[in-house]
Amino acid sequence: MIVEGREYTVPGLRYVIRSAKPEDAEALSDVRLQIDGETENLDREKGEAYVDGEGFKKIIKADSDSPVNLFLVAETNGRIAGFSRCEGNNLKRTSHRVEFGVGVLKEFWGHGIGKNLLQKSIHWADDHHIRKITLSVLQTNENAIKLYKKLGFEVEGVLKDDKRLSDGNYYHTIVMGRIHQGDGPAR
Template sequence: MKVNPKEFLMNDIRPAIEEDAKILSAIRLQIDGETENLDREKGEAYIDELGFKQLIKDDAESSNLFLVAEAHKRIVGFSRCERNKLKRFSHKAEFGVCVLKEYWGYGIGKNLLKESIHWADSNGIKKINLSVLETNDKAIKLYKKYGFEVEGILKKDRVLSDGNYYNTILMGRFNE
């Protein structure tokens, strides 16, 4: 019997702490250079260690959710749910996730998503929004599996390294 090593990767999801800031800065920079699925190119909108410390502190104080994923005692990804501060939109949160390419396919993104949905449902958040590149089929399939629906398409929203324009899909999950 052939064993799939991916089945044995243990990963833990936990809240980010200020001591994670240095590694978060480094892995965000690395992830941005590994994929075009995200909004940024490597180095754009760079957040240094102090910036991440402040973000983690602000998130804790404002009831946002900032999670890190660990595999083999190493941070390999993270996600954030940012609540909308405006009263008319206070029922919503924006979700985003990043995972090192080396760790794609291990269920880390799925686990971060599941924890974020649980947090939202437990904290009175009625709607989670996200955006995803139209070519990111695996992510779109995952989001749909967890109750997200396509709410709109931003046509020719971004240009990638091949010089072509691609659509951004806007998705949302409403918890009644």
């Protein structure tokens, strides 16, 4: 689905959060690769499950055409600083929920980009009668967990020893969900 963009101004940075467009595909491929190498909070190491520009064009087209998918980018000065996706499906038993994922370039951490991508996704989900948003977060990502709780997410489970990081140790993945409590029918 395509949504209207919104501008954000914080000390030292002005950026827009908007729907991804096909012309973002090459930059998204580069940004995703860089983000994967900057943090161990995500599922992939740098270069794993690589998606090239053509792959991103297909994802953007499918997400733009789908009423249960949302692909957002945060853009500053013509450059993509981060992105998020909500991915749903059309199966009757699970069509009421989407899974949220986010990535922000390290140089832009601390400017509220991840928070604003999530808030825009929550508003979209609520406005489009999506009942539930789920996400997974590494147990060591305490700032993200605090943010998710602040925005209405609850811990639904723990996947023990789910990820092995570069230090050779295993870490838990926290599964969180937010159920829409508003008026109106949900999917």
